[in-house]
Amino acid sequence: MDEAKLRTIAQLQEFLDATLEISFTGTPGNNDSQRYEHISRVLKRFEYPGRGKGERGVVLAYLRRTSGYSRAQLTRLVGRWEANRLAPVPLAKRYGAPSIPFARKYSAADVGLLAQMDRANEDVCGPAIVHLLQRAFVVYGDQRYERLSKLSASHLYNLRKSAGYRALRTSFTKTHAVCNPIGVRKAPRPNGRAGWVRIDSVHQGDLDGIKGVYHITCVDAVSQWQVQACVQGISEAFLLPVLEMVIAQFPFQIDGFHSDNGSEYINHKVAKMLEKLRIEQTKSRSRNSNDNALAESKNASVVRKHMGYSHIPQKYAKPINAFYQEVFNDWLNLHRPCLFAIEVVSDKGKIKKVYKKQDVKTPLECLVLLNKTDLVVFKSATTLEELVLKAKGKSDLQAAQEMQKAKAELFELFNKSGCKNQT
Template sequence: MNKPGYIRIDTVHQGDQDGIKGVYHINAVDEVTQYEVVLSCERICEQFLIPILTEMLETFPFNISGFHADNGSEYINHKVAELLNKLNIELTKSRSRHSNDNALAESKNASVVRKIFGYSHIEQHWADKLNSFNREHLNPFLNYHRPCYFPTTLTDDKGKERKQYHYDKMMTPYEKLKSLDQSEDYLKDALSFELLDKEAYKVSDNQAADQMNLAKKRLFKQINEQKKA
């Protein structure tokens, strides 16, 4: 399959402390392009989760055809199914005791979400400010400025497949999307690569990283100052 629009989704919890629940991060990754959207959610319940999932689906520049989640009840429920049915998106779930079914999202949890937000407790009420950071800095950086490995699959004489990862094959998710055959056809109706290029190339990769790190530093300064108060 070389068509974008099949996303893997998972949840990362930002810990509990003294009985106080931490914020949740929802991480969605496209299987083909590794296009990624991270948003934070105050609580895992219909009131907070459905608006976040709706925004995530709207944020991807291409139409979503499939939505794969683990067996968590936050995704496998009637309200989520109703949302996806309305958009003609197929819902699939990981098989019991087959954690590698959602390996792509779980690997991004470690390499992206934990790397950015760490493991320390962050209270739920920070979700809105975290999302301002996600929308303005993290998600644009991940998709326009952070290269990913895209494996080459080799098949031996016995039919066994193995993947090779080459440095010269690294691309950003946006570059990968543009490299697909008939890539323009996958974009949502209101979008074009001409429009997306303006967003993707308005700053360099280094500038985007610097801006994201500065915004992260300011955000965590606020969070840590409140903890000390």
């Protein structure tokens, strides 16, 4: 680029305003030297040391645009030029390729001997292999190990990482299965009976390193009776009391408790609580993503739809939990319809799930049908009748409107405290 006609600061400023980006091109292998010459010419032509602060900034911006160097690197180069501007060559490269390359101490044959020793001893630790290499030369007199007998343990690992070594020997370690004795790794089999629940956690996001609340989704696998809860964190201090409350809110007896492999549920204290209630604890299997699919689908269709994705601080866990227990759970189970699938065998013998119009019902309506066939065990004789009367106490529309009003008041509480959320 011929820029010698730029002589004033105003011209430099016009150049900067008119151009967005310029790539400096030079002779391959000599690019830095040509950039240094360009920087020296510009600094000398505009008498950089005698300029004011503002004009210096324009010159530096021009050099950054035309040289492609970063601000920090250009500042260092300008400082070197000011210190040596009276010299014949104020700026010159201080680095270059070594005239004499480093000599290679260990040859490809040595790397092959090391790979052979590792293979025979099945990759024991570095100091042990170094000792074996020393014995091969000193004790057994094998001259091939003369150089390797002086190999250090630290440099041994460098040789193991080299391309030559990896071409001769590459070892793979299989992933070890987690052996946690808590819970049974299987998919629960309710066989059409209510009482086998699936549970999962939903985090309400972080903001500036501050954790949000956690929503607990617990849903029965057959009736889709769902209980929502909210906690500040998933540590034992917060989670155990809420789990006991969630299990107590189901109107029927709980026989199975299924979760993924998260430590918030797979721990000794939760296992002890479930054992006390005589509830079987199961956990999801590897490579079987559908084991806990029902709870995860409720996370999307219920929690995310009504609570959104934005951050909610942990201090709001208590009012959210009150909203769930007083309004939201009743609406979910008494007035919100769910789709229930039936299994159909195709002509090719494949079992697929089909959702039919007549199979849309609320969880309470499903419990009524299960009660007729003795597939549900209620905790008390009057529980079902009380639930039916409670559901008839208000229409589905009225219950949904009351839920929306309570939810709006809850989100208004967030907004008053500066917590922005969107449903």
